[in-house]
Amino acid sequence: MKKFFFFFALLAFIFMSCDKKQPVEKETSVITRESRKIPDFSKGIMNEEILWYLGRITDPKLSPDGKTLLFGIKYFDYTLNKGNMDLYTMPVAGGEPKQITKTAENESDAIWTPDGKKIAFLAPQKEIMQIWEMDPDGSNRKVVSKATQDINAFSYSPDMKHVVYAMRVQLDPTITDRYPDLPLANAKIYDDLMYRHWNDWSDGKYSHLFIATYPAMDQPVELLKGEKFSSPVPSNGGVEQINWSPDGKKLAYCSKKLSGKQFAVSTNTDIYIYDLDAKTTVNLTEGNKGYDMDPVFSPDGTKLVWWSMKTDGFESEKHRLFVHDFTTKTTKDYSEKFDQDAQNFSWDKNSTQLYFISCKEATHQIYALHIPTGEITQITQGDHDYLSVIKTGNQLIGTKTTHALPSEIFTVDLTTKAEKQITFVNKDVLSKITLSKTEKRWVKTTDGKQMLVWVVLPPNFDPNKKYPTILYCQGGPQSSVSQFFSYRWNFQMMASRGYIVVAPNRRGLPGFGSEWNDQISKDYGGQNMKDYLSAIDDVCKESYVDKDRLGAVGASYGAFSVYWLAGHHNKRFKTFIAHCGMFNLESWYGTTEELFFANHDIEGPYWENYKSYTNSPHKFVKNWDTPILVIHGGNDFRIPYTEGMQAFNAAQIQGIPSRFLFFPEEDHFVTKPQNAMLWQREFLGWLDQWLKK
Numbered sequence: 001m002k003k004f005f006f007f008f009a010l011l012a013f014i015f016m017s018c019d020k021k022q023p024v025e026k027e028t029s030v031i032t033r034e035s036r037k038i039p040d041f042s043k044g045i046m047n048e049e050i051l052w053y054l055g056r057i058t059d060p061k062l063s064p065d066g067k068t069l070l071f072g073i074k075y076f077d078y079t080l081n082k083g084n085m086d087l088y089t090m091p092v093a094g095g096e097p098k099q100i101t102k103t104a105e106n107e108s109d110a111i112w113t114p115d116g117k118k119i120a121f122l123a124p125q126k127e128i129m130q131i132w133e134m135d136p137d138g139s140n141r142k143v144v145s146k147a148t149q150d151i152n153a154f155s156y157s158p159d160m161k162h163v164v165y166a167m168r169v170q171l172d173p174t175i176t177d178r179y180p181d182l183p184l185a186n187a188k189i190y191d192d193l194m195y196r197h198w199n200d201w202s203d204g205k206y207s208h209l210f211i212a213t214y215p216a217m218d219q220p221v222e223l224l225k226g227e228k229f230s231s232p233v234p235s236n237g238g239v240e241q242i243n244w245s246p247d248g249k250k251l252a253y254c255s256k257k258l259s260g261k262q263f264a265v266s267t268n269t270d271i272y273i274y275d276l277d278a279k280t281t282v283n284l285t286e287g288n289k290g291y292d293m294d295p296v297f298s299p300d301g302t303k304l305v306w307w308s309m310k311t312d313g314f315e316s317e318k319h320r321l322f323v324h325d326f327t328t329k330t331t332k333d334y335s336e337k338f339d340q341d342a343q344n345f346s347w348d349k350n351s352t353q354l355y356f357i358s359c360k361e362a363t364h365q366i367y368a369l370h371i372p373t374g375e376i377t378q379i380t381q382g383d384h385d386y387l388s389v390i391k392t393g394n395q396l397i398g399t400k401t402t403h404a405l406p407s408e409i410f411t412v413d414l415t416t417k418a419e420k421q422i423t424f425v426n427k428d429v430l431s432k433i434t435l436s437k438t439e440k441r442w443v444k445t446t447d448g449k450q451m452l453v454w455v456v457l458p459p460n461f462d463p464n465k466k467y468p469t470i471l472y473c474q475g476g477p478q479s480s481v482s483q484f485f486s487y488r489w490n491f492q493m494m495a496s497r498g499y500i501v502v503a504p505n506r507r508g509l510p511g512f513g514s515e516w517n518d519q520i521s522k523d524y525g526g527q528n529m530k531d532y533l534s535a536i537d538d539v540c541k542e543s544y545v546d547k548d549r550l551g552a553v554g555a556s557y558g559a560f561s562v563y564w565l566a567g568h569h570n571k572r573f574k575t576f577i578a579h580c581g582m583f584n585l586e587s588w589y590g591t592t593e594e595l596f597f598a599n600h601d602i603e604g605p606y607w608e609n610y611k612s613y614t615n616s617p618h619k620f621v622k623n624w625d626t627p628i629l630v631i632h633g634g635n636d637f638r639i640p641y642t643e644g645m646q647a648f649n650a651a652q653i654q655g656i657p658s659r660f661l662f663f664p665e666e667d668h669f670v671t672k673p674q675n676a677m678l679w680q681r682e683f684l685g686w687l688d689q690w691l692k693k
Helices: 260-265 491-496 514-518 527-539 557-566 585-589 595-601 611-615 617-623 642-653 673-691
Strands: 068-077 082-091 108-112 119-125 128-134 151-156 162-170 205-213 242-244 250-255 270-275 280-283 292-297 303-308 320-325 330-333 343-347 353-360 363-370 375-378 390-392 395-402 405-413 419-421 437-444 450-457 467-473 500-504 545-555 575-579 628-633 658-663
Touching: 068 108, 082 119, 108 151, 119 151, 128 151, 151 242, 162 242, 205 250, 242 292, 250 292, 260 595, 270 292, 270 303, 292 343, 303 343, 320 353, 343 390, 437 527, 450 491, 450 527, 467 491, 467 527, 467 557, 467 673, 491 500, 491 673, 500 527, 527 545, 527 557, 545 557, 545 673, 557 575, 557 617, 575 673, 585 595, 585 611, 585 642, 617 642, 628 642, 628 673, 642 658, 658 673
Parallel strands: 467 500, 467 545, 545 575, 575 628, 628 658
Antiparallel strands: 068 082, 108 119, 119 128, 151 162, 162 205, 242 250, 250 270, 270 280, 292 303, 303 320, 320 330, 343 353, 353 363, 363 375, 390 395, 395 405, 405 419, 437 450, 450 500
C-alpha cells in the first residue's frame, strides 16, 4: 500500500493528481487565517479544531537570483468544509512573509519563471485549470496557457523558449461513443485490468505531456501521442517526474509504458529523454525492471540523477541513487554501499555535489554525495524529518517536521551545521497549547535485535500517575514511523487526550537497512507482529502505564495488524480501531488494483500459492473477544470497503461490541475537513469509551 513519496506528506495537502481530471469548483469565499472561526484554546491542549486551524506550508521554491523564497500556505475553514492556498514570498535570510495572492482560486504548484521576472502557478479559468503568471509582488496576474482540459503539472525550459504541461486526453471510447443513441446510459465497460486505481475508475483518458512554444503557447507537441500510456505516472505523479536539461533542448520524463494486466502486475517505470530538435526519444533505463523515478539534470547538463528500485513488482525496496554521465555514457549506482534510501535531489551549482533526503533510524535527514569521490556524508542530525532540500550559497533550505511541529522552513549552515527556523506559520497557535513530548526507546525483539520505539507522553506528564496506552500500528507496510506531523494519525491529538502512544518501528520499515525493511514481505502476521507485542510489553514495564487499559490502532497494513492482533493478543488489549485494513486476504486479492503489491508480498493469487493466506486475520476471528471500531472509505480501491464490512459483520455476529464508521466519499485517506474532524471525534470517543472506564 505504500507509495514512493513520504506517506504522511500525502495527508497534509490535497493535490490534484496528474492522471485524472478533477472537477474545478467555483470558489466564492476567500479563506484566510483571519477569516476562520477561532478554536477554543481554553483547555490548552490539541484538539481537532485546533489541528484543522493550523496553516500548512508547501516546500519552498528559490528564485533564480538565490535571494527570495516562494511558497504556499493552505488554510482550512471547517465550517465551509474546504481549504484555500495562497502564495507568499520571503527573503532567504528570513523575515515576515509577504502574501502575494488573496483570492478564492486556490493557487497551487507555484514556481519562478527561469528569468525570475514572473511567478507562475495553476488556477482555474472558466472552470479549466490553466497556467497563470504574475509579477513577484502579485500584480499583473494573467492566464498564459490555452488548454482545453485541466493542466495538472507544468515546467518552463531554462531558456524560456518552451513550456511543458500535463493534460489528460481521451483515447478509449466512452459509452456515448459506443452507443450514441443511448446518451443517458450510465455504465462502465472494461476488457482488461487496472479498470480502477486508488480512488478512480478508469475513464479512458491518459495523462500526456505537451511541449508548447513560449510565450505564444501554441503548436504544442504531444509526447506519447496516440499511446495509451501516461506521463506523469498514475496515480499521483507530478512535476517531480519532469525535468529540463539546462540548455532547454532535452526533457527527461517518467512513464510506465504498460497497460491492462501488465500495468497491474509490474512496477517497471522508465525515464525517457526527449530531444526537442531531433524529435527523438530514448529510454535511458531500459535495462532496469523496477521503478526509475524523479530525474534531475545537473546544472552543467552532463549528468542526470534519479532513484531506482531493482525488483519488478516490489514497490518498497531500497531507493538506489543512480547517476548517468552523458559524457562517458555510463550509469553508476552511488548508493551501492549506502544501505538507505535516497530521494528529493538537489544539485550544487558546480554539479559535483548532490544533496538528498534519506531515512535513518526513523528520522529523515539531509545527506550529501560528492560525485568525484563517491563519498556520502550526513549533514543534519536530530529527531526530525526533513521533507525537502535546496542548496543556495553556503546553506541548505528545507521544510522540517517533528511530532510537535507542523512543517516549517529551516536553513542549515553547511560550515557549522547549525539549523535555523525562518518561518513561523503556526507559532501563535502552538504557543497557546501544551505539546506532548516524544521519548526514544530501544526495545529488544524476540529474535534478539534492537527496535526503535517512539513513546509519546501526554502533556504535563506525571510519572506518578497511570495512563491508558495505545499501540500504534503503522501502515505501508513499509512506511517509516518517523518524526512526521500527520493531520489524521496525529500523536499530539492522542496524547493530549491523556493517552501514552507507543509507536514501534517494527520489522518492515525503512531506515534500518534493507534486511529490516524487506523482511516483512511474505511474512504477514509473522515477526512484525511479535515486534508489536515486544514494544507494548516492554513499555508496559513502566509504572506509569496502566496495563489494564491498552488499545491498538492502525490504518491500511496497520489495520491488518489490528485485525490480526485481535485474534492473537491473549487479553492484552481492551479495544481496537482499524481503518481501511485488509481483513480477508483472499477477497482482498480479488478486488485490489495494483496486483504487483499483492503478488510480491503474499506471493501471488490464493489459487496458486495458498501458504501466505493461512495467516489472514479472518481465519482467527473465532478468537475475537474485544470491542472494535472499524472505519472505511467508499472510494478506497486499494483496500475496498467490503473488507471493513466483513470485519464489522464478524464482530457483530459474535456479539462483540463494535461500530462501523463509513465515509461514502472518502478513499484510503480522509481529506474533507468535517469528515476528518468527525473521524477524530469517533476515534478518540471510542478509545475513551473503552479505556477510561
